[in-house]
Amino acid sequence: MVSIKDIAKKAGVSISTVSYALNGSPKVNADTSRRILQIADELNYVPNAAARTLKKRHTMIVGAFITSFEGAFYGELLQGMKDMLNKQGYDLIICSGTQSHRLLPEGMLDGAIILDATFDSDELLKYANRGHKLVVLDRELKHENISQVLLDNKAGATLAMEYLIESGHRKIYAVTGPTESFDAEQRLQAVRLTVERNHPLEYIEIQGDFTKSSGEEAARRIKDEYSGPAAVFCLNDEMAVGLYHELKKSPYRIGEDIFVVGFDNIETASYLQPQLATIDYSKRRFGAVAAEQLLHLIAGGPSVHERIYVNLIKTPSVF
Amino acid sequence: MVSIKDIAKKAGVSISTVSYALNGSPKVNADTSRRILQIADELNYVPNAAARTLKKRHTMIVGAFITSFEGAFYGELLQGMKDMLNKQGYDLIICSGTQSHRLLPEGMLDGAIILDATFDSDELLKYANRGHKLVVLDRELKHENISQVLLDNKAGATLAMEYLIESGHRKIYAVTGPTESFDAEQRLQAVRLTVERNHPLEYIEIQGDFTKSSGEEAARRIKDEYSGPAAVFCLNDEMAVGLYHELKKSPYRIGEDIFVVGFDNIETASYLQPQLATIDYSKRRFGAVAAEQLLHLIAGGPSVHERIYVNLIKTPSVF
DNA sequence: TTGTATGCGTTATCAT
DNA sequence: ATGATAACGCATACAA
Secondary structure, three states: OOOHHHHHHHHOOOHHHHHHHHOOOOOOOHHHHHHHHHHHHHOOOOOOHHHHHHHHOOOOEEEEEEOOOOOOOHHHHHHHHHHHHHHOOOEEEEEEOHHHHHHOOOOOOOEEEEEOOOOOHHHHHHHHHOOOOEEEOOOOOOEOOEEEEEEOHHHHHHHHHHHHHHOOOOEEEEEOOOOOOHHHHHHHHHHHHHHHHOOOOEEEEEOOOOOHHHHHHHHHHHHHHOOOOEEEEEOOHHHHHHHHHHHOOOOOOEOOOEEEEOOOOOHHHHHOOOOOEEEEOOHHHHHHHHHHHHHHHHOOOOOOEEEEOOEEEOOOOOO | OOOHHHHHHHHOOOHHHHHHHHOOOOOOOHHHHHHHHHHHHHOOOOOOHHHHHHHHOOOOEEEEEEOOOOOOOHHHHHHHHHHHHHHOOOEEEEEEOHHHHHHOOOOOOOEEEEEOOOOOHHHHHHHHHOOOOEEEOOOOOOEOOEEEEEEOHHHHHHHHHHHHHHOOOOEEEEEOOOOOOHHHHHHHHHHHHHHHHOOOOEEEEEOOOOOHHHHHHHHHHHHHHOOOOEEEEEOOHHHHHHHHHHHOOOOOOEOOOEEEEOOOOOHHHHHOOOOOEEEEOOHHHHHHHHHHHHHHHHOOOOOOEEEEOOEEEOOOOOO
16 A cells, blocks of 8 residues: 555655645645655555544545335435535445444544434434434434434325315325334324314224335225225325235226325336326435535534425326 | 543553453453443443554445436345345445545445446556455456456346247337446347347347436337337336336337337336336345455455346236 | 654554 | 553644
């Protein structure tokens, strides 16, 4: 490995002059500087991240922690973060699983964006207390080193339910999400509230877990109980996709016998037949805002709570 | 920040004793050790990654470089890598974009898995020459520090084409991939060879780029030219999805007028109606094998070239 | 403008 | 069994 020491030796100057030249300090003579840079290039010099970090106390790297690499949900979101971060000279790395949590406390990361319900809140709080900067996208957490940017789940769920009701449906299923999920919980609360407000309504809850297969399972139950037109609010699109798939094997047609609305507007949703009605929001913006808030926090700014607004996409899967 | 120095002070021992205790060395007295660990815990001590790395010359972190965070393709593959890596005590981080390339030469990573055609081969070779360990999944590259694990593209493409031909189709379109893509190039070569071998055949190539929208575009051209049953080999599933979608807007039916086979068996493919015939392989295994090879390289093992075998999934989209 | 010296937190060698 | 100390590569305050 070639270090500034090697460059210094070859250039006949001290390591500090090399360091200054490499960092573009105006203090060093233009000629000397050019010569040093030239030699550094010849030697294929690359600075050592560990040494630099040890000295400067930051890495210019931000981590995004997600539950799993699978699922079409994260793509755009991460891309939104990355673009924002790169613009400011930061790099984004994606991490998943408990083992990689260490990267944060060990100082490998200047901050983290959390989108992983399995990441314990107490652990997060512990890191925040140690001075680490965090942005949470999947829970409410009050701390000076933590900003939150959350989806407007309640507005979305209300929009979806009201759309079903306005379209004349009186029998409504809700396929719920995992109980640990903040988003699922918020959406469910709004659903129940809307049901109460629109009494009388035949309302049935089916426990789901945001996976396709739980959507399929829900479909089987709905098929079995079928006694006339029914509407279904799948609390996320992933389950709606599963539901569509399973329902294809039944005599019931979506948009005719069974009416469906989802949440998230994942890409697959637009490829379903009939196109799925759903709650849309800019995932790219979601990611960008999260990155932006983290950058603010890192720059010493205060904890801020942002909200991502949503809107309804109406399609023939409902009317 | 609390360092071993703080622990040493509080425990009334030297930093070297603390270091030994922390690393579970048998040289240090059990009582002393217990006391040190206790204090470290009270102080919420966490080792500093930069300092450790500077000394030990490795991070126990491996990076996977991908073209984009979007697309359903990577999920299982990355999961396969992660599981294998974690089992051996390594962490996996996902990187995308030129800016993050620095993590490798700067010593932040013990090795990298490359699945990003936009990552220049010369640059890769440069890193390999500097001693960095690499596994490439998307090109052929001979170097003692580089292992390759490649899909058996030619077998897959041949299988797909022969399936079309055996099913009696004599007019065949191939929707190609980006010319920079090794996989696309390999598949295309096999396609052309199969065409020659099965003369006479009406064979038409449509330039694609592995994206959904290029599949849609291909569909429009095929629609316009329609003069009777035609078969289409989309060199990846992503384009087949786009083709399906666009063809829905036409009078032609897949499996009746137009016959389609894809490559990759992405999850969406199984949700298409009729289900898409395609070339399947275990993405999880693909990732696991890649990780395994990297681990071997890191352990000082020789460069090895592995191949991932594929097989055909037959469905009514063809017959 | 350039050089000297120190320290970042850790590991590890060598004494004791 | 424990301590003193050097070294990893770099940035920077201070001296010259």
